[in-house]
Amino acid sequence: MTQSDHTGGCFSPGRLSRNQLLLITTGFVPLLVLFFLNLWGRPHYQFFPLALAGAGFLAWSRCQTLPQPTDCGRPWIIALLLGASGLLLGTAGILWTPWLGSIAALLALVGVILWLGGATLLRACLPALLLILTIIPPPLGLDSDLTMHLRTLAVKCSSRLLDLFGVVQNTTGNIIELPGHRLLVEEACSGINSVLFMLATCLFYTLWKERGPLRILVCLVGTVGFVVMGNIFRITVGGWLLNKYQIDLLSGWPHETLGMVLVLIYLGLIISQDRSMSFLAFPVMAIGLKPAIAPIPPARGPAFIMAPKWGQVAGVAFALIGLAATTLGWMQQHRLGKIELSISSKSALRTGASFTLPDQLLEWQRLSGNAATVRKIETLGIASHLWQFQRGGVQVTLALDYPFRGFHDVSVCYKNSGWTIGRQEQRGSPGTPNLPVVEVEMEKDALEQGYLLHGMVDEKGNWLRSPSFNGVGLKGRFDQGLKNEPTTYRVQVLAARFARLSPAERKQVEELYEAARRLLWQQLAAQLKP
Numbered sequence: 080m081t082q083s084d085h086t087g088g089c090f091s092p093g094r095l096s097r098n099q100l101l102l103i104t105t106g107f108v109p110l111l112v113l114f115f116l117n118l119w120g121r122p123h124y125q126f127f128p129l130a131l132a133g134a135g136f137l138a139w140s141r142c143q144t145l146p147q148p149t150d151c152g153r154p155w156i157i158a159l160l161l162g163a164s165g166l167l168l169g170t171a172g173i174l175w176t177p178w179l180g181s182i183a184a185l186l187a188l189v190g191v192i193l194w195l196g197g198a199t200l201l202r203a204c205l206p207a208l209l210l211i212l213t214i215i216p217p218p219l220g221l222d223s224d225l226t227m228h229l230r231t232l233a234v235k236c237s238s239r240l241l242d243l244f245g246v247v248q249n250t251t252g253n254i255i256e257l258p259g260h261r262l263l264v265e266e267a268c269s270g271i272n273s274v275l276f277m278l279a280t281c282l283f284y285t286l287w288k289e290r291g292p293l294r295i296l297v298c299l300v301g302t303v304g305f306v307v308m309g310n311i312f313r314i315t316v317g318g319w320l321l322n323k324y325q326i327d328l329l330s331g332w333p334h335e336t337l338g339m340v341l342v343l344i345y346l347g348l349i350i351s352q353d354r355s356m357s358f359l360a361f362p363v364m365a366i367g368l369k370p371a372i373a374p375i376p377p378a379r380g381p382a383f384i385m386a387p388k389w390g391q392v393a394g395v396a397f398a399l400i401g402l403a404a405t406t407l408g409w410m411q412q413h414r415l416g417k418i419e420l421s422i423s424s425k426s427a428l429r430t431g432a433s434f435t436l437p438d439q440l441l442e443w444q445r446l447s448g449n450a451a452t453v454r455k456i457e458t459l460g461i462a463s464h465l466w467q468f469q470r471g472g473v474q475v476t477l478a479l480d481y482p483f484r485g486f487h488d489v490s491v492c493y494k495n496s497g498w499t500i501g502r503q504e505q506r507g508s509p510g511t512p513n514l515p516v517v518e519v520e521m522e523k524d525a526l527e528q529g530y531l532l533h534g535m536v537d538e539k540g541n542w543l544r545s546p547s548f549n550g551v552g553l554k555g556r557f558d559q560g561l562k563n564e565p566t567t568y569r570v571q572v573l574a575a576r577f578a579r580l581s582p583a584e585r586k587q588v589e590e591l592y593e594a595a596r597r598l599l600w601q602q603l604a605a606q607l608k609p
Contacts (some may be wrong), residue, residue, distance in 0.1 A: 093395040095194055095215055099391055103187060106397035110180030117177055118214060121484065123226060126276040127214040133283040140287075142183040145203055147197070152193030157473070158599045160190035161393055174275050181215050187397070188202045206286035211555035221507050222275065227492070229274060229307055237314035244315075246322045255314070257322045274306050277342075281349050288353065298352055305348045309341045426462075426482040426566055427538055432606040434479055435600060437467050443475075443591050468591060473584050475574045477595050477605075485564025486543045489533050489571060490519050505545050516592065528579045532592045533571035536600060539605055543567060568603060570596045 095103075118124040119571050151157075167183035170176075189208070192201050216222050238250040249256040279303040285295045317328040317337075328337055438445050446467040456465070456476045463477045479565060501520040514534070521529035535543045572592045580588065 095191065095393075099393065101193065102190065102395060103393060103397040106400055106402060107180065107187070109185045109402070110168070110177045111184060112266055114177035118216075121216070123273045123275045124214055124216065126273075126279060129283070130210055130214045130279050130283075133279075134207040134210040137210060137283070137286060138204045141203035141206065142200070145199060150197040150199065151195075152197040157190050157194050160186050160193070161397075164190060165397060165400050168397065169403075170404075172400075172403070178216065185211065185215070205328060209286065210279065213275065215284060224491075225274065229303075229310075230605060231496075233307060233310040233314060237313045237318065239323075240311070240315040241318050244319050246319055248318065248322075255318055257318060263341050274303055277302050277306050277349075278345065284349060284511060285353065290353070294353075294356055295380045297356065298349065300346050301352050302345070304350055306344050309345065313337060313341065384609075426568075427608045428481070428603070429606050429608055434602050435465050436477070436595060436598060440468065440594055440598075441590055442587075443470045446474070456571070466595075470587060470591075471584075473574055473580065473588070474576070475572050475588055475591065477566065477570070477572050478589075479570055481566075481568040483535065483567045485567060486535050486545055487567070487569065488545060489518075489569065490517075490521075490531070493519075493521055493529070495532070498529060501545055514542045514596075516589075517545050523575075527575060527577055530574045530580050530585060530588060531571065532589065533569060534565045534596065535569045536603075537565040537567050539565070540600065540604065 115127065118127045138299060164183045167186065168181055171179035171183055185208070189201065192204050196203075202442060234250060235257065237246060238255065241248050241255070247258055278299055281298050282295065285298050290298070302436050313477065314329070320326040320328055326333075328334060436445060446469055456478055459524035462481055466477045490503065494500050498521040501522060502518075503520075504518045505515055506518065507516070516532055516534045519529075519531040519533070521531060523529065537543065570592070572595070574584075574588055
């Protein structure tokens with residue numbers, strides 16, 4: 080038996096042993112466990128087990144053709160990658176930021192690959208690394224912004240198609256109101272039908288087929304179009320069938336079944352798009368002909384060897400840094416009362432939870448029926464409850480929306496629907512300075528004026544502050560998309576009319592918001608599961 084038979088492929092004298100790899104991995108385990116729990120709480124990323132399995136398959140299939148043994152990478156590059164990874168790992172543990180821990184783990188993985196097989200092995204594993212990137216949420220909440228824009232587009236296009244089909248309806252945010260029905264269009268681009276899932280699937284297929292960068296990019300753009308059109312079709316057909324034949328395809332098992340059918344259709348369209356590009360761009364190769372000249376294998380560079388002791392040093396260092404930093408971070412978060420061991424985006428409300436507001440609240444009278452302001456309010460939660468009140472010449476709409484993760488800036492939704500956002504300010508509510516509320520002044524078509532108050536509360540009764548107002552706006556928005564966020568509920572009130580509210584009228588709206596917020600939180604807390 081040869082020496083390579085004992086070591087198994089890329090493992091050879093002077094390289095990392097399996098025990099050393101185990102030690103390095105140990106340092107990342109606590110933060111990675113929290114990172115994956117956090118991903119599972121985000122519907123858009125619940126495909127991550129499939130992405131990891133696909134990355135493993137791509138790495139395994141590419142490594143089968145590599146010459147054995149491979150050369151070690153340059154020591155200074157490996158040391159730089161592992162050093163940066165160790166620094167990020169320690170910072171992530173102390174600050175309790177699993178997202179940063181995932182970046183540290185990715186850097187360490189690249190360093191280990193170079194240590195085991197140099198540039199040759201790294202090129203072979205590059206497709207797998209690209210696929211892993213699809214499960215790491217981008218900073219600045221860009222993934223949430225993408226989902227929100229695509230969902231809004233799908234709902235608006237579906238509303239216009241329903242108008243063409245003669246279906247009387249009214250769209251409010253992600254709510255489509257039909258005669259006798261109220262459709263809460265849950266995350267039209269989420270779950271197994273999400274754009275992110277299908278993009279990862281398309282990326283896996285094109286990388287597996289070894290397509291070029293430009294071709295992969297074209298396929299990814301086409302995949303986004305397929306999913307958006309599929310969701311428009313699902314919402315439009317679902318609304319039409321519910322209105323005409325009382326058949327509900329947007330909830331329960333019909334919703335899930337239709338979603339799986341659409342996934343299969345998307346997969347077929349991805350394969351068809353790729354095959355079409357093969358035929359159009361390379362017609363000779365598409366009919367089975369192969370190039371006459373075989374590619375020349377690249378020349379091997381000089382061999383580099385790192386002393387075996389450095390593998391032991393790296394393993395022990397990562398294990399100590401990861402465990403020590405995670406322990407310190409956990410203790411600090413526990414002292415501050417911010418520790419979260421259960422991470423989920425699902426609401427803890429009991430099934431069938433209901434919310435009511437009195438016919439008269441302060442000096443405001445509750446109205447019935449749909450009015451103009453109801454059609455203007457943006458409600459992008461999975462569940463939404465609306466109430467309309469009037470006092471004198473002012474009509475407002477109150478809304479309770481849920482569930483969200485962390486703080487969701489609803490002014491972005493209003494901006495997407497045509498409002499121009501003016502002054503925004505975060506302050507304490509009247510008489511309760513510790514309960515933050517965001518005040519927004521808006522304008523639409525240079526005529527209509529909007530006055531908005533909104534705030535978010537988690538299931539522990541903590542009212543959240545908007546990250547945009549916590550010091551530097553960019554930093555707050557950067558942190559917003561990276562930390563584990565609790566499940567939250569939003570209370571908002573909107574006054575929209577063709578004249579600005581007077582200071583006295585604004586104060587009355589603020590008092591109404593504060594009274595409604597107290598009542599809704601009491602009902603919310605009473606219906607949460609223990």
